[in-house]
Amino acid sequence: MHCLPSLVMALSALLVALGVLHLWLFHHQPSCYGKHEPCQPKEGKHPAARAPRRAHLPTRCAWFLQELPAFLVPVLLLALRNPPRFAPLGCRLLGSMFCGHYFHRTFIYSFFRRGRPFPLKILFFGVLFCIYNGFLQGYYMVYCAEYPDDWCKDIRFMSGLLLFLFGMGVNIHSDFLLRQLRKPGEFTYKIPQGGLFAYVSGANFFGEILEWFGYAIATWSLPALAFAFFTLCFIGPRAYHHHRYYLKKFTGYPRSRKALIPFIF
């Protein structure tokens, strides 16, 4: 394999288009898993129309299977490169930041997750997406990315890395706080408290968005920017729908809390 800039450009553009499509499809209606399942009937359908029964997997198993390709595909690309090439900065950034995130998501987060069974249909699209994005990020960093020797002292690298680490900290801490709301085997929803949940309903999503914009700045690459944009389009609306859900469900929900961005939105 060698670097094909047109392939990187096309796959990044498609990722942006998928983000826009998702935003368009799901800004009115939430994606149908977790607290937004069962889904509302589509507009024009009778409210009594029941959604067809959907197949589900236990949440831990589903998240492990869904996230695994995002870790495995770049690792395989790194390992199978001929001749092997782990030393360049691009490979090290991919290995430590991108694969680091997905190592945690696959092997740690999945095993601690407490939640409702996950719809098989969404899992299927999640797996396809993780293969696609794992390939794009991995291929670019292993075969295309080139950095000057002093990139680690560049303000873009340093500020991006700080943002990535801060976002990852917020994301992991917020997911931990959500987990603490329930006892094992419990499925009820409660008002999230603590950390950045004091400011936003989607603190875990806010952290993840910061993380990927940090990665995009640190790597200064088109595929990483496309992924950060996709993440914003994917989990931004989810934070908004969670916020509306809480306002409707809990009369005492803190009115000053925003949906996604502290003090702003």
Ligand SMILES: NC(=O)c1ccc[n+]([C@@H]2O[C@H](COP(=O)([O-])OP(=O)(O)OC[C@H]3O[C@@H](n4cnc5c(N)ncnc54)[C@H](OP(=O)(O)O)[C@@H]3O)[C@@H](O)[C@H]2O)c1
């Ligand atoms: N990069 C991307 O494009 C992308 C896309 C999707 C997700 N993610 C990341 O993946 C992680 C999980 O995403 P998600 O959509 O599943 O997040 P979520 O809807 O916030 O749910 C996370 C977990 O917390 C539980 N939970 C949520 N609200 C709760 C409440 N009020 N009371 C008690 N438990 C509650 C959920 O249980 P239930 O399952 O029972 O609802 C689930 O187990 C997040 O860190 C997110 O940033 C990233």
